[in-house]
Amino acid sequence: MGSLTTTRRWVLAKRPAGIPDDTTFALKEQPLPALEEGQVKVRVTHFSLDPGMRPALSQDTYVGATPIGSLITSAGLGVVEESADEKLKVGDLVTGGFGWQSALVAKSRHCVKQNPALFQGRVTPTAAIGILGIPGMTSWFGLKNIATLKEGETVLISSASGPVGATAGQLARLMGAGRVVGIAGSKSKCDWLTGEAGFDACINYRETDNLAVAMRDATGGGADIYFDNVGGEMLDAAITALKPGGRIAVSGQLSEYNNPEPRGIRNTLPFITQRLTMRGFVVLDYVREFAEAGTQMVQWINDGKLLYLEEVIDGIENAPTAYAGLFTGENFGRRLIHVG
Amino acid sequence: MGSLTTTRRWVLAKRPAGIPDDTTFALKEQPLPALEEGQVKVRVTHFSLDPGMRPALSQDTYVGATPIGSLITSAGLGVVEESADEKLKVGDLVTGGFGWQSALVAKSRHCVKQNPALFQGRVTPTAAIGILGIPGMTSWFGLKNIATLKEGETVLISSASGPVGATAGQLARLMGAGRVVGIAGSKSKCDWLTGEAGFDACINYRETDNLAVAMRDATGGGADIYFDNVGGEMLDAAITALKPGGRIAVSGQLSEYNNPEPRGIRNTLPFITQRLTMRGFVVLDYVREFAEAGTQMVQWINDGKLLYLEEVIDGIENAPTAYAGLFTGENFGRRLIHVG
Numbered sequence: 001m002g003s004l005t006t007t008r009r010w011v012l013a014k015r016p017a018g019i020p021d022d023t024t025f026a027l028k029e030q031p032l033p034a035l036e037e038g039q040v041k042v043r044v045t046h047f048s049l050d051p052g053m054r055p056a057l058s059q060d061t062y063v064g065a066t067p068i069g070s071l072i073t074s075a076g077l078g079v080v081e082e083s084a085d086e087k088l089k090v091g092d093l094v095t096g097g098f099g100w101q102s103a104l105v106a107k108s109r110h111c112v113k114q115n116p117a118l119f120q121g122r123v124t125p126t127a128a129i130g131i132l133g134i135p136g137m138t139s140w141f142g143l144k145n146i147a148t149l150k151e152g153e154t155v156l157i158s159s160a161s162g163p164v165g166a167t168a169g170q171l172a173r174l175m176g177a178g179r180v181v182g183i184a185g186s187k188s189k190c191d192w193l194t195g196e197a198g199f200d201a202c203i204n205y206r207e208t209d210n211l212a213v214a215m216r217d218a219t220g221g222g223a224d225i226y227f228d229n230v231g232g233e234m235l236d237a238a239i240t241a242l243k244p245g246g247r248i249a250v251s252g253q254l255s256e257y258n259n260p261e262p263r264g265i266r267n268t269l270p271f272i273t274q275r276l277t278m279r280g281f282v283v284l285d286y287v288r289e290f291a292e293a294g295t296q297m298v299q300w301i302n303d304g305k306l307l308y309l310e311e312v313i314d315g316i317e318n319a320p321t322a323y324a325g326l327f328t329g330e331n332f333g334r335r336l337i338h339v340g
Numbered sequence: 341m342g343s344l345t346t347t348r349r350w351v352l353a354k355r356p357a358g359i360p361d362d363t364t365f366a367l368k369e370q371p372l373p374a375l376e377e378g379q380v381k382v383r384v385t386h387f388s389l390d391p392g393m394r395p396a397l398s399q400d401t402y403v404g405a406t407p408i409g410s411l412i413t414s415a416g417l418g419v420v421e422e423s424a425d426e427k428l429k430v431g432d433l434v435t436g437g438f439g440w441q442s443a444l445v446a447k448s449r450h451c452v453k454q455n456p457a458l459f460q461g462r463v464t465p466t467a468a469i470g471i472l473g474i475p476g477m478t479s480w481f482g483l484k485n486i487a488t489l490k491e492g493e494t495v496l497i498s499s500a501s502g503p504v505g506a507t508a509g510q511l512a513r514l515m516g517a518g519r520v521v522g523i524a525g526s527k528s529k530c531d532w533l534t535g536e537a538g539f540d541a542c543i544n545y546r547e548t549d550n551l552a553v554a555m556r557d558a559t560g561g562g563a564d565i566y567f568d569n570v571g572g573e574m575l576d577a578a579i580t581a582l583k584p585g586g587r588i589a590v591s592g593q594l595s596e597y598n599n600p601e602p603r604g605i606r607n608t609l610p611f612i613t614q615r616l617t618m619r620g621f622v623v624l625d626y627v628r629e630f631a632e633a634g635t636q637m638v639q640w641i642n643d644g645k646l647l648y649l650e651e652v653i654d655g656i657e658n659a660p661t662a663y664a665g666l667f668t669g670e671n672f673g674r675r676l677i678h679v680g
Contacts, residue, residue: 052612055609055613064613231608231609232608235608236604250608250611250612251612252612253608253609253612256608256609261606262606262607262608262609263606264576264604264605264606264607264608265604265605265608266601266602266603266604267602267604268571268572268575268590268593268596268602268604268605269395269571269593269596269602270620271590271618271619271620272392272590272591272592272593272620272621272622273395273404273620273622274620275619275620275621275622275625276619276620277617277618277619277620278611278617278618278619279611279615279616279617279618280610280611280612280613280614280615280616280617281612281615282612282613282615285615
């Protein structure tokens with residue numbers, strides 16, 4: 001107690017053009033303030049590396065842009081080290097939007113207390129900021145509320161070995177989809193998806209000449225739903241591989257985040273002829289329903305019906321390099337930093 | 341009777357690159373076949389010029405493409421000249437997908453018998469292939485079923501002086517919209533929209549430096565609905581002028597129809613951050629509900645609450661030139677050919 005007096009934190013040093021590099025971020029050490037009533041001191045054990053945070057780095061005009069010199073945002077998992085609020089005790093496991101840093105003083109109401117009983121069997125504590133956090137909830141509500149998945153439908157998923165895509169594919173099956181097809185960037189990723197994760201088929205986009213044709217073939221004549229994590233050319237191809245009445249859930253736009261000028265899509269005409277719907281969402285809009293979804297997912301995880309992969313990288317100093325790797329396809333599963 | 345033995349018909353001579361011209365179409369005269377049981381002979385008085393037909397001229401790969409040498413498709417209004425079906429009598433007024441031609445022999449079940457009592461007061465017979473036909477129904481179902489217009493919402497409409505746009509704007513108001521903003525290509529069009537047609541504001545896109553800013557200003561901070569007849573750059577701008585939860589009803593893509601390579605949109609990222617929905621439709625999916633919508637529209641027309649403009653051009657030989665003019669913005673209201 002009291003031994004934790006400083007935090008090491010990554011701040012935005014320079015707005016990146018393209019994929020962030022060594023000049024984008026700067027690691028600073030600064031003292032933690034004294035606790036006020038209603039606050040807690042948290043030692044962060046893990047934080048997440050989120051591709052969806054990338055647009056906030058780019059432009060001052062972007063809604064919610066990260067100011068230069070400000071902490072990089074992310075989900076975090078930690079332990080309460082000191083408390084000035086009766087609702088949290090020393091030793092409690094908490095999650096929150098802690099950012100890329102090793103410790104913080106936060107209002108206790110900005111921390112979500114985690115039930116340690118949850119993290120047994122196949123469920124690790126880091127699942128709280130992974131499959132049971134934003135990425136998993138994005139999969140769940142994207143399928144249920146945005147794509148409105150119905151029994152027997154065919155679901156096509158991009159970035160399918162990423163934390164959102166892999167969960168979406170498995171959840172689609174558990175929610176009653178008839179056929180689940182992933183798109184990923186290597187044979188080993190595809191093998192895992194069609195093997196362990198139970199996808200019906202996987203397209204390795206790096207080995208495919210004509211993505212649209214590959215999508216139509218792999219889906220068996222077209223998909224009802226395209227769960228989109230990528231945008232751009234892949235989305236354009238998927239639009240031509242949807243059945244009439246097809247729905248696109250816009251979960252992420254990975255291929256656009258580093259583009260100074262977005263590519264977007266060319267195929268708007270099929271929206272009319274094929275009666276397509278494209279809908280984006282922010283998963284925090286469904287936060288009141290997270291607990292119910294989480295309970296079901298924990299059960300499926302413990303039953304061995306729902307797998308998740310985590311890549312835990314040691315050392316806060318490795319965050320920028322690990323983050324850049326999200327955009328070159330080197331990651332496989334949820335990428336986290338273990339602060340250590 | 342029997343005097344009508346031939347039809348003059350426009351067929352597709354050559355697939356156009358860009359806006360159709362004199363080489364695109366060819367006018368042929370051919371004999372009408374003898375009537376068989378269940379058929380009628382129709383003298384066509386008027387047919388429509390539809391921008392939405394344009395993609396079918398372009399590519400053999402397009403679903404529903406018009407074959408070379410085939411009749412150009414359109415809605416038609418005509419009079420029964422001979423009947424071999426008890427359901428239709430000589431002199432009956434009928435509509436149907438008659439195409440660009442002066443007469444035809446058709447199955448009677450492919451003809452919709454019109455009630456002449458409807459066409460009095462302010463309602464002309466040509467309304468049957470205009471505001472009470474595909475364009476008007478596109479406005480109605482686009483607002484109701486696709487954009488799901490709610491009381492008090494702000495609606496932004498492109499190609500607002502066209503038959504779909506002008507009707508959509510007036511219907512939006514009659515259905516409870518709080519603010520209706522049009523986009524059109526001349527001062528006189530804008531004056532008509534904000535004057536006679538009761539739009540709250542109109543943007544003359546030819547006189548606007550920054551369309552996105554003009555849209556945000558004219559809507560008073562953003563629209564709930566963008567009723568899109570144009571696509572491309574205008575759609576891209578509108579995406580940035582939608583409120584959170586905004587909906588785009590994709591009714592037409594006028595700016596794309598003549599592009600060999602579609603432009604599409606760049607702005608897919610706001611679908612996530614602003615929770616946008618874009619949905620296309622084919623109005624014939626709602627054909628069972630047309631009668632109910634038509635009854636309401638006739639009442640509003642006769643009450644002077646719903647206006648429609650028609651440009652009737654005399655002479656079947658003028659169809660190609662009149663059609664090309666749809667893409668340069670010279671038309672104002674529903675453009676029809678009076679076969680004469």
